[in-house]
Amino acid sequence: MxxxxxxxxxxxxxxxxxxxxxxxxxxxxxxxxxxxFERPVFTLALRLTxxxxxxxxxxxxxxxxxxxRIGEFRGDSPFWGWLRQxxxxxxxxxxxxxxxxxxxxxxxxxxxxxxxxxxxxxxADAAVLARALAALPDATRSVLWLFHAEGYTHEExxxxxxxxxxxxxxxxxxxxxxxxxxxxxxxxxVTHA
Amino acid sequence: xxxxxxxxSGPLDVGTALARLPLESPERSxxxxxxxxxxxxxxxxxxxxxxxxxxxxxxxxxxxxLPLLQQPTESVLPRQPAASGLVQVAPEERLRALMAESAxxxxxxxxxxDDSAGSAAGLMLDLDFEDRLxxxxxxxxxxxxxxxxxxxxxxxxxxxxxxxxxxxxxxxWLAADGNQLEGDVVAVF
Numbered sequence: 001m002x003x004x005x006x007x008x009x010x011x012x013x014x015x016x017x018x019x020x021x022x023x024x025x026x027x028x029x030x031x032x033x034x035x036x037f038e039r040p041v042f043t044l045a046l047r048l049t050x051x052x053x054x055x056x057x058x059x060x061x062x063x064x065x066x067x068x069r070i071g072e073f074r075g076d077s078p079f080w081g082w083l084r085q086x087x088x089x090x091x092x093x094x095x096x097x098x099x100x101x102x103x104x105x106x107x108x109x110x111x112x113x114x115x116x117x118x119x120x121x122x123x124a125d126a127a128v129l130a131r132a133l134a135a136l137p138d139a140t141r142s143v144l145w146l147f148h149a150e151g152y153t154h155e156e157x158x159x160x161x162x163x164x165x166x167x168x169x170x171x172x173x174x175x176x177x178x179x180x181x182x183x184x185x186x187x188x189x190v191t192h193a
Numbered sequence: 194x195x196x197x198x199x200x201x202s203g204p205l206d207v208g209t210a211l212a213r214l215p216l217e218s219p220e221r222s223x224x225x226x227x228x229x230x231x232x233x234x235x236x237x238x239x240x241x242x243x244x245x246x247x248x249x250x251x252x253x254x255x256x257x258x259l260p261l262l263q264q265p266t267e268s269v270l271p272r273q274p275a276a277s278g279l280v281q282v283a284p285e286e287r288l289r290a291l292m293a294e295s296a297x298x299x300x301x302x303x304x305x306x307d308d309s310a311g312s313a314a315g316l317m318l319d320l321d322f323e324d325r326l327x328x329x330x331x332x333x334x335x336x337x338x339x340x341x342x343x344x345x346x347x348x349x350x351x352x353x354x355x356x357x358x359x360x361x362x363x364x365x366w367l368a369a370d371g372n373q374l375e376g377d378v379v380a381v382f
Contacts, residue, residue, distance in 0.1 A: 009216055026292055027231045027299050034224050039216040046217050060223040067230060118204035126214050133211070148208040176207050 010084040050134035100138040122183040132182040143171035235293035291347040298354035
């Protein structure tokens with residue numbers, strides 16, 4: 001993972017005993033795990049799909065997979081990382097099935113200059129930023145979120161999306177520029193109002 | 194989407210801004226479906242991967258338990274141990290049956306539970322139930338539990354869920370008649 005300024009919302013450590021109880025099929029343990037990860041899973045799916053109904057379905061399918069596959073969890077990495085991987089895979093699979101991820105490589109976007117990694121002050125408004133993010137193409141938005149909010153590297157994103165690291169870098173640059181542009185417009189609208 | 198304005202007034206690093214977006218909540222909980230799936234799985238007979246003698250014992254145990262499983266409000270396991278010489282149920286099998294019953298009762302409770310405003314006595318009862326369940330789950334989470342202690346705690350958990358499920362049934366029956374749980378019923382619990 002690359003260094004990120006904020007930890008992933010998934011980074012919730014669980015007691016080994018709770019995971020062990022879930023592995024034995026105890027409903028109360030599963031319920032505790034569900035309650036802890038309901039919002040992180042839903043939020044991840046929502047950020048990647050920009051569709052609440054689809055995020056709801058991802059939440060359900062991810063948790064059903066958790067029930068089916070918890071026996072495969074070996075405990076050699078954090079549980080939250082394992083569950084997050086299921087959620088990311090489930091979401092990307094849905095985007096792929098719906099043809100919402102590009103099938104061909106687009107022209108490379110020029111790398112970002114240092115000043116281009118800064119967003120206008122309008123980004124401080126969560127609702128405005130979420131709206132601007134949702135307006136991005138699915139692949140672009142997914143790369144932005146996985147890289148910045150979840151801390152995946154370009155290599156990891158490339159593997160997840162079945163593309164090259166340069167695709168991931170290119171989408172990140174394109175997405176950041178578009179965000180800056182949209183938030184700049186929002187900012188101007190607020191300034192002139 | 195909560196309309197949260199972050200304190201910064203200048204430009205924000207894109208990573209910081211994205212990571213600070215608040216967590217979102219789904220409109221519907223997926224837990225009832227998961228609980229249903231768990232209960233269905235727990236009610237299934239386990240795959241035949243143990244020695245024949247154990248398998249035979251399990252079949253006998255299942256023959257005793259199965260008719261009860263089909264009646265949601267009745268008990269699966271006897272509160273007293275089975276008469277000696279009749280059927281000796283292996284501790285693992287008893288534990289499995291208790292866990293299955295526990296999951297099934299929790300599912301039934303989730304389906305029955307009405308969180309709308311009720312009587313104060315009923316609310317106290319709900320809170321007391323949750324406290325007792327949490328205490329049992331806390332005890333069950335201890336890694337140093339002996340097998341016998343674990344079995345006993347699971348039996349207590351099932352007993353508690355059984356009592357509470359019965360009470361919820363009474364509550365619904367009373368509600369259908371325009372009444373609420375009051376002191377007498379709560380005192381019995």
